[in-house]
Amino acid sequence: MRILLQGAQVFQNNRFQVQDILINQQYIEQMGPHLTAPDAQILAMNNLVIAPGFVDVHVHLREPGFNAKETIKTGTLAGAHGGYTTVAAMPNVQPSIDTPRRLQAQIARNQASAQVHVLQYANITKDRTSEQLVDFAALKAAGAFGFSNDGNGVQSAQTMYQAMLAAKQANLPIMAHIEDDSLANHGVMNAGLRAQELGLPGIEPVAETAQLARDLELAAASGVHYHACHVSTAASVELIRVAKKRGINVSAEVTPHHLLLDESMITTDNPQLKMNPPLRTLQDRQACLAGLLDGTIDMIATDHAPHTVNDKAGSMLTAAFGITGLETSFVMLYERLVKPQLCSLAQLINWLSVKPAQVFNLTAAGQLRVGQVADLVVLNLHQPHTITADSMLSCGQNSPFIGQQVEAEVAATMVAGRWAYRKEQTE
Structure with a gap:
């Protein structure tokens, strides 16, 4: 199944622009404004950043x-x-x-x-x-x-x-x-x-x-x-x-x-x-x-x-x-x-x-482009929350930042076209 991420501020070529990203299996199939894909799962990404x-x-x-x-x-x-x-x-x-x-x-x-x-x-x-x-x-x-x-x-x-x-x-x-x-x-x-x-x-x-x-x-x-x-x-x-x-x-x-x-x-x-x-x-x-x-x-x-x-x-x-x-x-x-x-x-x-x-010459990382493996992070810059030990997925909770108030959060992370983390899956 293909996934269409719509309307995010996408970081590409060192700048942000509103774009859609169509993902097919592991790869980015298309990028651009107002993409359509009737068979794709459509996910609205308005007010989010994709990097x-x-x-x-x-x-x-x-x-x-x-x-x-x-x-x-x-x-x-x-x-x-x-x-x-x-x-x-x-x-x-x-x-x-x-x-x-x-x-x-x-x-x-x-x-x-x-x-x-x-x-x-x-x-x-x-x-x-x-x-x-x-x-x-x-x-x-x-x-x-x-x-x-x-x-x-x-x-x-x-x-x-x-x-x-x-x-x-x-x-x-x-x-x-x-x-x-x-x-x-x-x-x-x-x-x-x-x-x-x-x-x-x-x-x-x-x-x-x-x-x-x-x-x-x-x-x-x-x-x-x-x-x-x-x-x-x-x-x-x-x-x-x-x-x-x-x-x-x-x-x-x-x-x-x-x-x-x-x-x-x-x-x-x-x-x-x-x-x-x-x-x-x-x-x-x-x-x-x-x-x-x-x-x-x-x-x-x-x-x-x-x-x-x-x-x-x-x-x-x-x-x-x-x-x-x-x-x-x-x-x-x-x-x-x-x-x-x-x-x-x-x-x-x-x-x-x-x-x-x-x-380190990692040609499959560090960029978003058509034909590239779909490795990306979705960022919500307007989601105030407190860092808590309970929210951590690591076995280790040895962090001096536990208890800190922060504005931004990682909403989701995609690795090779699959969701490795999505906030709603952990709630």
Whole structure:
């Protein structure tokens, strides 16, 4: 059966225009004003926005090994609830994904359970924390989207350089968790006055910037596509800005929480505000937004990191790092950035959808056009509501944004011509 979406403000070619979209099976058959299709299911989309489905290049789906935190099914349902049609899953599961056999098994799990498209990373090193490199060519042949040890920085410069050379040969990106363990010093929040006031050990900002500076020089020497994950400091933004001017093949992401929160908001020992990298200063937060606005930072990625209630209980000293992000990303960014006119809706859609697809050559994502797979999100910008734990589809409800009032919502998400999420189906 065909589906005719009528009268939405459709985001295409970086502008909004009232159009209809006719979907036939998995694909967009027609786009334009006043379409007719007698055999189609007609859905009125007046006063709604339709955009290319969001793309998140940094999520943790936890399965296998940590299914109490999240599963592939629940994580991708959460993605659909947040407007995401494509996510890229980090390999820090158990066992970690460091052989072609394990990668193939993980891809099979994704295909069996996922409600959205899932791209799968493989490790950079065996067991993710060793210095022994994986077989990059064999993992590419088995279907790897890229390589990452996310959760841990690669501590040896020699190991990272050899990894970059191998990834360059495979023509796949290195996705870097940037953290020098000897400088992080087992901290739980940003080092500074607030950490001292709360009596909590701090993570020095230089733990990020020192390793980033090293990696950018290695990327320049190797020619690899180097992607800086969850950039959090003003100094990091400046390093990337200079690197791009030098012609280094670097891209970068920032998370919603590093755009919307900073250490001044940590007024008590609150595990819901514990993440890695930690919330930095207001000046760092402002620099991250400035980096997005001037193109230094390419995209927004959630670093969706679900945990059980027990994982996030007690003190920041013992609780797990990380917060969820897939279900709150668009609505919170719209509330805090678009409504106050710090950026436009078009810019936000570009950072969430268009740019990640372009940077990672995802030709089937990030755009709406005839003949393309029908991956799209329907946005209602005038539906005030409160973010609640009960409304979340993720197993993890570890979000500091629960209880926030927001104006916009994701009304529906379509993946390859089928509804992966529709609000009315959950009510």
